[in-house]
Amino acid sequence: MKDRPLRCWAEIDGSALRHNLSVVRSRIPQETKLVAVVKANAYGHGLVPVAKELVEGGADVLGVSNVEEAAELRAGGVAATPILLLSACLPGEFPQVIECRAWPTISTYEEAKRLNAAAQKSGRRATAHFKIDTGMGRLGLWGAEAIKELKRSEKLPAVGIEAVCTHFSSADEDPERTEEQWRELMRWRPHFADKPLHVANSATLWRKTVYACSFVRVGLALYGLPPMPFLRRLLRPVMSWKTRITLLRHLSAGRTVSYGATYLLRKAQRLATLAVGYGDGYFRALSNRAQVLVHGNRCRVRGRVTMDQTVVDVSSAAGCKVGDEVVLLGAQGDLVIHAEELARIAGTIGYEIVTAVGMRVPRIYREFLSLPQGSRISAKPNLRRTGSRQPRLSTSEGLPDRSRNARSPHA
Numbered sequence: 457m458k459d460r461p462l463r464c465w466a467e468i469d470g471s472a473l474r475h476n477l478s479v480v481r482s483r484i485p486q487e488t489k490l491v492a493v494v495k496a497n498a499y500g501h502g503l504v505p506v507a508k509e510l511v512e513g514g515a516d517v518l519g520v521s522n523v524e525e526a527a528e529l530r531a532g533g534v535a536a537t538p539i540l541l542l543s544a545c546l547p548g549e550f551p552q553v554i555e556c557r558a559w560p561t562i563s564t565y566e567e568a569k570r571l572n573a574a575a576q577k578s579g580r581r582a583t584a585h586f587k588i589d590t591g592m593g594r595l596g597l598w599g600a601e602a603i604k605e606l607k608r609s610e611k612l613p614a615v616g617i618e619a620v621c622t623h624f625s626s627a628d629e630d631p632e633r634t635e636e637q638w639r640e641l642m643r644w645r646p647h648f649a650d651k652p653l654h655v656a657n658s659a660t661l662w663r664k665t666v667y668a669c670s671f672v673r674v675g676l677a678l679y680g681l682p683p684m685p686f687l688r689r690l691l692r693p694v695m696s697w698k699t700r701i702t703l704l705r706h707l708s709a710g711r712t713v714s715y716g717a718t719y720l721l722r723k724a725q726r727l728a729t730l731a732v733g734y735g736d737g738y739f740r741a742l743s744n745r746a747q748v749l750v751h752g753n754r755c756r757v758r759g760r761v762t763m764d765q766t767v768v769d770v771s772s773a774a775g776c777k778v779g780d781e782v783v784l785l786g787a788q789g790d791l792v793i794h795a796e797e798l799a800r801i802a803g804t805i806g807y808e809i810v811t812a813v814g815m816r817v818p819r820i821y822r823e824f825l826s827l828p829q830g831s832r833i834s835a836k837p838n839l840r841r842t843g844s845r846q847p848r849l850s851t852s853e854g855l856p857d858r859s860r861n862a863r864s865p866h867a
């Protein structure tokens with residue numbers, strides 16, 4: 457069991473994560489608090505280990521989508537760091553919000569009242585951040601209506617509105633629209649002049665430092681995905697995604713590959729079958745178009761990606777054999793496949809490529825100061841056969857020789 461090879465896995469590089477964290481830090485004023493966004497399983501990288509590493513590296517607050525993710529962080533041992541909830545809470549969730557000491561993002565007096573009721577019931581005081589819509593059109597009310605709700609919410613005895621925030625719709629593509637949204641927020645600023653503000657996501661940090669405010673909410677850049685193409689060279693990808701060759705065959709001209717027989721061999725080829733498919737998050741839209749790295753060569757996907765298996769042309773990868781490692785995302789030798797490349801082919805964005813890496817794909821943590829070397833944590837802990845709810849750590853080799861000297865300067 458212990459020596460069983462991995463079929464398809466993701467390696468998560470702690471040193472790249474800390475590098476990106478320090479790049480982000482260098483973009484913001486020292487007193488600005490960094491909300492490290494770890495929603496959706498830390499964009500597919502693994503919620504608890506990534507959150508802990510970011511906290512060790514100096515993140516001030518963790519940003520998640522909802523109270524379930526907040527509870528997972530608390531259960532996973534993130535005890536003291538504040539947690540900001542970025543999505544709206546359901547009415548029934550407020551008791552758990554209090555329980556987790558999370559900060560909900562609220563848009564209305566209605567939500568504030570529910571939070572207040574839950575806080576009073578548990579004898580605690582709650583903190584909330586208040587969102588105003590300036591053009592994102594997802595959370596928050598506009599202008600005067602928002603101010604009215606904010607003022608009423610501020611009178612509630614068990615709720616403290618600690619910050620006001622908004623979200624940009626087009627930070628990565630439209631500086632003018634972003635500037636307009638900022639001006640709209642500033643128009644109403646006199647009504648909450650005493651409150652800390654936050655508006656910025658990753659892309660915004662490279663637009664204008666004034667957007668940094670009291671907090672910034674940064675996800676993408678921490679994972680080494682560039683919000684704008686020119687940032688590619690500044691950031692290091694944190695996730696590498698790998699699989700293995702399960703079978704090698706020579707097929708002759710005239711044969712076809714995979715469902716729908718969409719690929720017809722014009723000449724004989726050496727084809728490798730890989731242990732990855734859309735069931736692992738390798739999108740079917742990559743069929744016949746994406747490339748993978750085998751023995752330092754770019755090799756093309758042939759035919760349709762199926763649920764569990766994908767076929768590639770390894771005619772150019774002379775020495776490859778069954779069991780060899782294949783890179784779907786990440787570097788091999790001098791070659792690298794970035795999430796942006798797969799995103800372009802699949803007609804999506806890098807966020808979706810990494811976030812979609814499936815539950816079946818174990819994450820292997822390398823160079824995490826907060827974990828033993830090579831720690832392996834199943835992607836979705838509650839799917840483990842043990843039925844355990846907690847991420848269980850199994851260390852195969854090399855025990856914690858953790859030199860803490862290498863910590864980020866911002867620790």
Ligand SMILES: *Cc1c(COP(=O)(O)O)cnc(C)c1O
Nearest residue numbers: 493542623657658673674675676
């Ligand atoms: C996800 C999210 C962020 C982080 O955005 P990135 O582009 O990944 O930096 C910031 N703010 C809100 C409200 C979010 O939902």
